[in-house]
Every structure is written in structure tokens, then in C-alpha cells.
Amino acid sequence: MNKSVLLALVAPFLCFSQTTDEEVLKQIYKSALTESQSYYWLDDLSNKIGSRLSGSVGAEKAVVYAKQKMDSLGFENVYLQEVMVPKWVRGEQEVAYLTIGKKKEIFPICALGMSVATPKSGILATVLEVKSIDELKSLGEEKVRGKIIFFNRPMDPEHIETFHAYGGCVDQRSSGAREAGKLGALAVIVRSMNLRLDDFPHTGSTNYGDVPNEQKIPAAAISTNGAELLSKLLKANPDSKLFFKQSCEVFPDVLSYNVIGEMVGSVYPDRIMVVGGHLDSWDLGDGSQDDGAGCVQSMAVLELFKKINYRPKNTIRVVLFMNEENGVKGGLEYEKQSNKKGENHIFALESDSGGFTPRGFSIDCDDSNYEKILSWKTLFEPYLIHVFRKNKGHTGVDIGPLQSDKIVKVGLQPDSQRYFDYHHAANDTFDSVNKRELELGAAAMASLMYLFDKFGID
Ligand SMILES: [Zn+2]
Numbered sequence: 443m444n445k446s447v448l449l450a451l452v453a454p455f456l457c458f459s460q461t462t463d464e465e466v467l468k469q470i471y472k473s474a475l476t477e478s479q480s481y482y483w484l485d486d487l488s489n490k491i492g493s494r495l496s497g498s499v500g501a502e503k504a505v506v507y508a509k510q511k512m513d514s515l516g517f518e519n520v521y522l523q524e525v526m527v528p529k530w531v532r533g534e535q536e537v538a539y540l541t542i543g544k545k546k547e548i549f550p551i552c553a554l555g556m557s558v559a560t561p562k563s564g565i566l567a568t569v570l571e572v573k574s575i576d577e578l579k580s581l582g583e584e585k586v587r588g589k590i591i592f593f594n595r596p597m598d599p600e601h602i603e604t605f606h607a608y609g610g611c612v613d614q615r616s617s618g619a620r621e622a623g624k625l626g627a628l629a630v631i632v633r634s635m636n637l638r639l640d641d642f643p644h645t646g647s648t649n650y651g652d653v654p655n656e657q658k659i660p661a662a663a664i665s666t667n668g669a670e671l672l673s674k675l676l677k678a679n680p681d682s683k684l685f686f687k688q689s690c691e692v693f694p695d696v697l698s699y700n701v702i703g704e705m706v707g708s709v710y711p712d713r714i715m716v717v718g719g720h721l722d723s724w725d726l727g728d729g730s731q732d733d734g735a736g737c738v739q740s741m742a743v744l745e746l747f748k749k750i751n752y753r754p755k756n757t758i759r760v761v762l763f764m765n766e767e768n769g770v771k772g773g774l775e776y777e778k779q780s781n782k783k784g785e786n787h788i789f790a791l792e793s794d795s796g797g798f799t800p801r802g803f804s805i806d807c808d809d810s811n812y813e814k815i816l817s818w819k820t821l822f823e824p825y826l827i828h829v830f831r832k833n834k835g836h837t838g839v840d841i842g843p844l845q846s847d848k849i850v851k852v853g854l855q856p857d858s859q860r861y862f863d864y865h866h867a868a869n870d871t872f873d874s875v876n877k878r879e880l881e882l883g884a885a886a887m888a889s890l891m892y893l894f895d896k897f898g899i900d
Contacts, residue, residue, distance in 0.1 A: 458752055458896070463821055467889045469750040471825060474885035477749060480742040481877040483511060484735060484797075488728040488872035495725040496765040497529030497696045504721050508701040508737070508762050517703030517744055517760065525775040526695040527765040530556050532725055533689035536662055537564070538631065540675055540684050547675060549668040550641050551631065552726060553690040554615060554648040554661040555768045560629065564687030565590065565660070567628050569676055575613060575621050587626030590684050592676070593618045594633045594669050597862065604858040605795070605836075608635055608865075612646070619648045619661035629686055630661045633669040635862060641665045642867040645724050647768045660688060700772045701762040705744050709755040713899070714780075715789040715891060716759050717743045720766035720840055727870030731861065735797030735880055737762050739854070742884035743891055754895045756788065763840040766794070767866075773840035780844070789894050791852040791887055792838025796864070797880040798856035802829025803890060806837045807850040811898070815850075818893050827886050829855050850894065854887055 458466060474480075487494075487504060494500040505522065512520045538551045553559075567588060572578045573595040578586065593614035597607035612635055619630045634644035643663040650658050664672065675682070701721060707713060719736020723729020740760050747754065763772035780787065802822075805815060812832055819830060837853035844851070856879070864870040 463893065466750070466752070466892055467821055470746050470888045470892065471885045473746050473749045474742065474881040474888070475878065478742050478745060478881050478884060480738040480745070480884055481880055483738040483741065484730060484875060484880065485872060487734045487737065488730045492728045493725045494721060494723045494729055495530070496527040496698060496722045496768060497693070498725065501698060501722055501764065505699045505701055508721060512701065512703035512741065512760070515741070515745060516748065518706050520703040522699035523702055523775065523779060525698055525700055525764055525771050527698045527771045528556070528769045529693040529696045530768060531691050531693065533559065533691060536688040538662065538664070538684060538686045540672070540682050542675060542679050542682050547671065549672060550643050550665040551662040551668065552643040552645050553688045554619070554632065554663055555645050555724065556647050556649070556692065557619065557661040557688070557690055558658045559689045559691060560660045560687050564685055565629050566683050566685050568681060569684045571673055571676055575617060578621060578625065583625045586622065589627055590686060591618065591622040591627045591630045592672060593630060594673055596633060597635060597637045599637055604637060604862050607637065608862060611635060615646050615663065616649050619659055620650050620653055623653060623657055623659040627659055629659050631664050631686065632661065634663045634666050635865065636666050638863050639666045639670065641667050642869055643668070644865060644867040645726055646866045662686065662688060698764045700764050700776055702759060703744070704757055704759045705747060705754060707755050707757040708753045711757050712786055713756040714759050714785055714787045715756050715895060716761055716787060716841065717791045717887060717891060718761035718763055718840060719793050720764070720772065721762040722765050722767055724767055724866045726866065726868040727864070728872060729870060730872045730875050731796040731864045731870050732866065733766065733794045735875055735883070736793035739793045739797070739880065739884040739887055743888045746884065746888040752892065756895050758891065758895070766840050770839055773843050777843035777845070787844055787846055787849050788899055789850045790841040790844050791854065791891060792841045793854040793883060793887060794838055794840070795854060795856050795858065796861040797875040797883060798860060799879045800827060800854060800856050800883040800886040802827050802831065802855050804831050804833040804837050804853040804855050805850070806834050808848070811850045814897065821893070822886070822889065825882070825886065831855070850898065852890065854883055856883060
């Protein structure tokens with residue numbers, strides 16, 4: 443009997459303690475690149491279902507689809523966890539234009555998520571361009587009142603890690619309307635969080651904090667090309683007025699679900715290792731990168747363990763969270779329920795940075811666990827996974843609420859150079875995801891979870 447026949451016969455009973463870790467990682471990667479169905483699940487989510495904004499029909503369909511898929515893959519304890527989520531609807535196509543002489547210059551804009559509408563007849567006002575909230579505040583109410591505030595600070599291209607550039611200017615989107623409203627502005631237009639110059643406006647949540655409803659002002663994003671042009675035209679024509687109209691609306695919260703499935707641990711069924719992404723998306727594209735990719739990669743971790751016949755010692759739980767984009771209600775509810783049940787989470791991994799080539803992991807844990815993870819670095823070398831960054835608090839928004847002294851939290855870190863070309867925009871579609879890159883991400887996630895399951899806790 444040759445070795446491969448023998449291996450095939452014993453495979454279902456393969457004792458992983460006698461297989462080297464190098465060999466297990468090799469099996470995981472081989473399986474991911476040759477037989478994983480994850481790319482086709484993403485095709486279903488993106489092309490059969492489409493965008494999945496919380497409270498939308500798409501989100502409802504995605505919940506049903508993901509549960510059915512987990513059932514059909516033989517995941518254990520598959521269930522839906524109820525969660526109330528916001529329902530915000532964009533309404534009609536937004537309009538913005540500047541009239542200069544006889545020429546009407548139209549700008550590509552989109553309402554920011556959770557924004558209020560303009561009056562039905564729109565807003566017509568002069569525009570005040572600022573680069574920051576600090577600059578806005580220094581101008582004061584006298585200069586701001588009655589204007590449309592145009593926040594135009596670009597992402598800083600000097601950052602190699604584009605998430606740092608995003609972090610450096612996203613306050614314009616998240617807090618710009620709140621702060622401008624307090625100073626009597628009529629509306630805000632925010633430059634899209636995108637390093638590339640193009641015509642796609644990028645949405646994302648704006649947060650009014652405790653501003654009363656009647657004092658909320660409408661907020662929209664403008665494409666980067668649009669922002670450049672608007673800035674140029676305003677310099678030449680500072681008194682020209684911008685017309686701006688949008689009809690978005692917030693409805694009462696609706697019932698939705700986190701989708702959960704497991705592989706129960708063979709030795710420590712009560713120790714839980716979570717892997718997840720968020721099932722909701724923005725409404726403009728189909729959310730393939732953000733975060734359909736993370737959802738199918740998380741499901742692929744269990745798929746790959748099954749395919750290589752690895753039975754984990756700890757319970758591996760896939761959680762597809764609802765409502766990351768405009769409320770994080772799924773992540774908060776998951777933590778609340780797990781506290782109620784007294785669950786013991788030892789590890790949580792989130793993939794929510796796009797489906798691009800994986801480079802490594804962002805890790806939030808104590809020193810001893812970090813040292814342990816670092817000791818596995820050489821195992822990842824053949825797969826070009828080299829980033830093992832201790833990064834407190836920056837692993838994943840949905841796993842953020844999980845608190846325990848000992849929990850190890852990890853975020854998959856793909857190459858970030860192109861992520862903000864697509865993030866929250868109409869071009870975040872299935873064709874932007876490369877099949878191999880997606881599968882390599884799933885393999886990196888499964889490999890880390892295998893190692894942590896085997897060695898992570900003594
Ligand atoms: Zn996301």
C-alpha cells in the first residue's frame with residue numbers, strides 16, 4: 443500500500459498531534475486554494491443578494507442565506523441571534539450643483555449614513571471651505587452661520603498603512619455635521635475618504651451625538667474629483683451658491699439578526715474562539731470588500747477545518763455580525779448575550795479590512811500570548827505573512843465590545859493600498875475581489891486559529 447492510499451484511509455482519524463504544524467498549514471493553504479467555496483458564497487452575497495444595509499431587504503435575505511449555508515455545510519448549533527438595528531434609507535438620488543454665470547457645474551455626492559434630509563426644496567447657500575473641525579471652530583459662529591461647510595482635508599498619502607490616513611481625516615465625516623450645526627451651518631459636504639482621485643462619493647456614518655432632531659443638519663460626501671473642482675471654483679467665485687438636495691430618512695429600529703454557527707470543541711467545548719465579519723454593508727455597492735469578504739472568509743475557516751478533518755479542542759464559533767456600519771448593534775448584542783450566558787471567550791478574530799492579499803495580523807492581547815503568537819512567525823513565512831503587530835484596540839469593530847482579561851483579539855491585515863478606492867462606495871462590487879487573495883486570507887485566518895487552538899492556552 444503506498445503512502446497516499448494509507449493517508450487517505452487514515453485521514454478521517456488523522457491524529458493532528460503527530461502531524462507537524464508545517465504540514466497542517468500546508469493542508470490548510472492547499473485546501474483553501476483548491477477546494478474552498480468561499481469565493482462562490484461571496485458571488486451569491488454580492489450578485490444574488492446585493493447591498494445589505496441594516497434594516498433593508500438585502501440584509502434580511504443575507505441572514506437567511508448565511509444560515510442556510512451554515513446548515514448545509516454541517517456547522518453545529520447554527521442559530522440567529524436577535525438584534526434591533528437602525529433603519530436609514532437614502533431616498534432619491536442626491537443633487538448638488540454650483541451655478542457660475544450660465545454654467546451649471548454638477549458634483550457627484552451621496553448622503554452620509556444616518557444623515558437627515560435637506561428641506562424638500564433643497565438648500566441654496568454660499569460655501570465655506572475648511573480643512574478641519576479646529577479650523578471651523580476658530581472661524582466661529584459669525585462666519586459659519588447660514589453657510590454650507592465644505593470639509594476638504596484629504597487623506598494623507600504619506601502613510602504607508604492607509605488605515606492611518608483614514609483615521610487621520612474621518613472625523614470630518616463622523617463629527618463634521620454635529621460641530622458645524624452647533625455653529626449655525628445649514629449643511630456640510632465632506633470630501634470622500636479616498637486616496638485616489640475619482641468620481642465616486644464614499645458614504646459612511648455621520649454621528650450627531652446628543653444634538654436634538656430639529657437641530658441636525660444634512661451631510662453628504664463629495665467625490666475626490668468633485669472636491670478638487672469645487673475648491674477650485676470657489677476660489678475663483680467665492681460668492682457663488684451651492685444647491686444641495688437629499689431626501690434620506692431614519693425610520694424606527696427594526697428586528698434583525700447576527701448569524702452564528704459552530705464547531706464544538708472536542709476537549710474544551712466551553713472555551714470559545716470567535717471568527718467573524720459583518721454581514722451588513724452600505725447601500726451603494728454590494729459590499730463585497732466591506733465586508734462580504736470577511737464573512738465568507740470566516741465561514742471558510744470552519745469549511746477548511748472540516749476539509750482537512752481537524753477537530754478543534756476549543757469551540758470555534760463563526761459570527762456574522764449585523765449593523766457594523768451604522769450602529770454596531772450586532773457586536774454589542776453579541777457581547778451582552780454572551781455575558782448573560784457566562785460564556786468564556788479566549789480568542790476573537792475579525793476580518794473587516796477587505797479581501798486583499800493578507801500580510802498579517804493586528805493583535806490585542808497580553809505579553810505572554812503575544813510572545814506565543816510571535817513564536818509561530820516562521821510557520822507563516824512561506825505564505826508571505828509577516829505582520830504581527832501589537833495594536834491595542836484596533837482589531838475589529840464587532841469584536842471590540844468583547845471584554846475579558848485574557849481574551850486575544852486579532853484583526854486580519856490585508857494589503858491596504860487599494861481598500862479605500864472601494865470603501866463605502868458604489869464600486870465596492872464583486873469584480874473588485876480577487877479569488878486567490880480572498881482564499882489566502884481565509885487560509886491565514888484558519889492557520890492562526892489552528893495554532894491558537896492547539897497551543898494558545900495551557
Ligand atoms: Zn466593514
